[in-house]
Amino acid sequence: MVRVTFLPNNENIEIANGDSLWETILKAGIRPNSICGGKGICGRCKVLLKEGITEPTVQETELLSPEEIKKGIRLACQTRLYNNCTVEILPENRTGLQDIFPLNRVDNAKDFKSSFWLDANVEKIFLTVDKPSLLDQRSDWGRIKEALVRKKEKNLNYLQTPLPLLKKLPVLLREADFIVTVVICNGKITALEKGDTADKVFGMAFDLGTTTVAGYLIDLKTGKEVSALSKTNSQISYGDNIISRIDFTQNKENGLAILQKEIINTINELINETIQNTGISRDNIYEITIAANTCIHHLFLGIIPIYLASSPFLAAFNRGLSLKAKEIPALYLSPETNIYMLPTISAFIGSDVLAGILFNGMNDREEITLLIDLGTNGEVILSKNGELWACSTAAGPAFEGIGISCGMRAVEGAIDRVKLSKNTINRHVIGNGNPKGICGSGIIDLVSDMLRIGLIDKSGRLMTKKECPSGISEQIKNRLDIKSGENIFLLVKENETEEGKEIYLSQKDIREIQVAKAAIASGIKILLREAALETKDIGELFLAGSFGNFINIENAIKIDLLPNISLKRISLVGNAAGKGAELALCSRRIREIGEGIYKDVKYVELSTHPNFSKEFMETISF
Amino acid sequence: MNNLERISEALQKGEAEKITELVRLALTEQRSPEEILDNGLIEGMNIIGVKFKEHEIFLPEVLMAARAMYAGLDVLNPLLAQTGVKKIGKVVLGTVKGDLHDIGKNLVKMMLEGTGFEVFDLGVDVSADKFIAAVREHQPDIVAMSALLTTTMVFMSEVINSLQSADLRKKVKVIIGGAPVTQHYADQIGADCYSPDAATAAEDAKRLIKYS
């Protein structure tokens, strides 16, 4: 037995001799950073050993600096414990966004009214049932049905009754003194409630992303959004990209079950928090809808995702799926709650994208529209007169600040806006404190301005002090420097930063940005070409995903990340996937449309596309 | 500046047409094809390689330079063949099974060719069997494998095992690369070499066959 003590809380855990620290940490409920999912490749799962410092492994000597090793910093996934030890996991090495975050709420009822008609799959009907007597010996069920017919004035013979409900019926009806509310979902009576509860009819819509999971509570009587929360997908400690997660299900015993449990846990936490915040009862959530990328969709259902990622890239199924909460292990909803999974399009284009198409009504727009979801895996959808094309382009996480010298996610301490001119430099830091690093939107601003004033040339080369174009002030010019033999642009001097380390952009960072933006831009170009269209034909461009909300669009166009069209034609649509899932929750008609179009979206496979490399080379310069 | 230096310079600028002209001109100056190759084209590619490694230039510039190099080689190759000048070595190159990323691999190919290697490019999604068949057919000095996915890099080890069981492992050096690959991984699966970028790959390849 080995005892591990976690700082700062002094929590203890006992593990077997030789157990991995990474697994111990996960067991303790702490979420370390990871890109590779514990393979010793990414070097992000750093921990500080205070006692019981282990010998560094080969991976550790490769991925950690000598100073770090001396200090006792180790990689959790590479450390096996044979002696009692004390471990500190520094905040920056935990995955950010641990907590549940409120999302900006929109008033659906207002926003969506024009584009759909409220037509929920759940209906509640309040009934005053005739009391029985010797003169009226109809069965309990018979009199409920009669009351229903009376109320709805239509024949409801098709309504079936599940046995669990019939079992409760006689007692419940009498306890309620024959005043009840029936719940009808999917054309079946699914519940019977005492008294008049007809105004308490809720559903939740979820968007399950690789990084973030969002959950929205909707009042199904009005279509109004009551609550909107998001939370980091707790699968993230098993790799921050889908490939690493798929890897995990393949190479780890119980890997699939572990990842399924993690996503369900995340959903449960969102449900619990929603219920607590709003005071509504779990039993009044009658249906949930789920949009997700295909990998997370499979993981949620417990379907092995490995065939998604290897050629010829196939999903287990694409169509929409209705199931009951009780079919998903340990999902904290009442067992009969209906779950509707929106259809997916392909292995790399999930129901989140379909939801985005539905939300933006791309299926029946006459105009040519383009939907871009900027993420680690960028997705691009094009519509022309109801015809749809889609591709997925793996840009990598550079715009999330990963793989960039001083990069970080858009959390507190990140420089998210930069304004650079020949004489001045201004920056904005999230939370307004001292900066710790720079996030994607800040990088885009900086690169765009450096291009404009000539500190970076079209090929992406960073100027040296000597090559600095004339007209640039000394103040700015002196920021062109050399660090470890590489040209850099110094953004913040070390004495102005939170951690006393200077913040800069290196030549290599610029190359990473070029690769990422070229991957997205090539995807867009190829899709346009498939449809025999050009950039100028784009009538409206929807920019989805949280990243899209934060970037300066003009700058994103300047660095050729987004197509060069008038700003007026670009709309920020935020979490279109979540909104699409809400629509599907509120409207059966929307579901039908989704079921009708998922098969018809033409998926363009880029990895075998003859023009990809050519487009990539053409879009990689600025 | 002599014409060989001009060739090197034109190559670095990616001026394919100018190269063709300059190579022809150099030939009329009674320079041997070998000299033009070594001190003109290869010299230019070397400089490109160093600049690429140091992030000073990027993919399009390397591509342009390689195009110029191939234009020069088109003129020289028939003459080199006539005079019986051999390539410095042979490489069988491919992206492993399940992986379709080839931009990095193609760059490695250009740099290897620009260093004087003959490269047999098997393309992408190359199975162990295909690697083995190509090794049997071309008898290369080096087998070079690329992988960009953490899920596919494991196939590198499969290829090495197949080489072993086919009794070919001792006949070739194995060099691997691609974004997720590390030196440690190379050691783990028993590859002879890991190179982080295309220019280093060419240098390492030369070192592996003890050519200098």
Ligand code: B12
């Ligand atoms: C372009 C790209 C694509 C293109 C590929 C087009 C093509 N014909 O190659 C497209 C869009 C089709 C694509 C598809 C996919 N991709 Co992709 N892709 C990239 C991207 C953006 C750039 C890769 C690249 O070409 N870089 C430029 C070249 C020059 O660099 P390089 O390949 O590293 O090569 C250099 C060195 O590594 C070395 N080297 C390379 N090979 C060799 C070989 C030898 C022998 C040696 C010595 C050296 C060496 O030399 C090269 C030059 O110096 C990366 C992200 C990134 N920023 O790296 C993702 C990335 C590699 N892709 C990724 C993924 C997930 C995919 C997909 C599964 C997803 C999808 N949406 O479809 C598919 C898989 C298809 C398949 N089965 O292969 C992930 C991999 C994650 C992981 N854990 O493995 C990455 C890292 C992005 C990410 N983080 O999500 N991708």
Ligand code: FES
């Ligand atoms: S190195 Fe430990 S999780 Fe990647």
